[in-house]
Amino acid sequence: MISTTTSQDARPTRADALRVEGVSKQFAGTGAPVLDGIDLTLRPGEFVCLLGASGCGKSTLLSILAGLERPTAGTVHVPGGSAALMFQEPALLPWLTATRNIELALRLNGVPAAQRSARAAELLDLVHLAGAGAKRVHELSGGMRQRVALARALAQDRPVLLMDEPFAALDAITRDLLHDELERIWQRTGRTVVFVTHNVREAVRLGQRVLLMSSRPGRIVREWTVDIEGHRRIEAPQVAALAVEITDHLRKEIRRHAV
Amino acid sequence: MPSDSTVRTVLQAPATEPSDVDRRLEAGLDALQTVDQNRAGRVRRRLTGAWPPALALLLLLAGWQGFVALGLKPRYVVPGPTDVAGTLLGLWHAGDAQTALLTSLGRGLAGFVVAVAIATPVGLLVARVRWLRVSLGPLISGLQVLPSVAWVPAAIIWFGLSDATVYFVVLMGAVPSIVNGLVSGVDQVPPLFRRVGRVLGAGPWQQVRYVLLPAALPGYVAGLRQGWAFSWRSLMAAEIIAVGGKIGFGLGSLLEQGRELSDMTTVIAAIVLILVVGVTVELAFFAPVERGLLRRRGLSAETAR
Incomplete structure (x- = not known):
């Protein structure tokens, strides 16, 4: 069943969370589904990072949330009716x-x-x-x-801001600075952010939650709540420690695909 | 359910620094990473760029005069630059040069404007409507290859020796080029821009108005440029072949008159005038428009350095 519910109210409320229920996506003519049973709920104003190797369908999930593609199954509820989207290229x-x-x-x-x-x-x-x-x-x-x-x-x-690896093409110095920028703007504007990346440290640096996705089919397999108070630098030992743990899981996930 | 395997880990850590962005750091980075375009440099480059063609033209004229001075051919077969200049002055004083220039320019311009008015909507439709594209695309490309002189006999039979003949040939020359330019301009619009339009909430008409048309503008202008060149060529061909009747006296007619009188200096003078008009329109209008367009988008050679 496919249905997309929309809401006219642009102010985020507790009831008006970003909800993804049982979303699957399969492109016509290809075998394995790109996304398989994705369940996801974001509190209003939450910052969540989606992490995964290539082919895990994170960009497809973002396209579905942005309304550019329709899921094969499942429902999506985006507060405000549609979401703002930032691409990897400035576009x-x-x-x-x-x-x-x-x-x-x-x-x-x-x-x-x-x-x-x-x-x-x-x-x-x-x-x-x-x-x-x-x-x-x-x-x-x-x-x-x-x-x-x-x-x-x-x-x-829009209450929801989707970001598809927006800093992947930038040099490290600029990227660090933009992490600070984004954090400040997120705090000031109260947007709900879904941030897709393949950079583990970036995910830990920015997210309140980090979701790890598996590849082919794309599923959410693990979730971390990052509870570092105040300003966290990407070089901070707490960030590094969690990044190591997440990287180990990411690698285990990738190894499963070796033949 | 994949959520069964979901594990939740909570990592707690103390506060480090306040979340405040260092504006001076940011300003420094912005300054280091942007290059200022300077206008004076651009003007200087253009002036320096004008020298080589001017020098080449001078050398060509000198070589021509030198060849004539050798006296290998009689002056009425191969006249020199000074002879041609004399004839041009004579034509100017008699008023023939101005008449021919204005007649041809007026026709060329009118034909071009009508061609643009026809080709623009046709081009947009062909670019956007799939079945039109599939059915008419190859035909229009074929028409662009066909020399428009080929239409002159048909036009004379249909419209007689009238201005309608001239305009018909000009249109058949210019319209396919402009259509093709617009179609390829639309084709070259990066798909990312259309996605941006959709994400920003543009409706179908807004998508055309604010994304597609401006994005296709460089291709469109290139098509207009080529369309003008084809108009001008077709016009000259029509004027040379279709002389007399109710057709006014243009540069092509002047050229044909020179041939009939075996007056080589008039023939070359007419060629020079035709060339000067073509080069002037190109340099005074199309080149600056195209250069400005590409520069503003950061696509010109100057900004790519």
């Missing part, structure tokens, strides 16, 4: 300036023309790019592009 439109990219998202979200420019300026300021609004995409560094992409995703004004 900014190169013929528009940073400001115009954000304004387009506002326009497509039905924000009246009179409010767009002020709102776009606010969002650029939120990602610390107040001075770069007039720049075109190619004049921005990779990190700045992803911050504009984040501002654009926030412009969609």
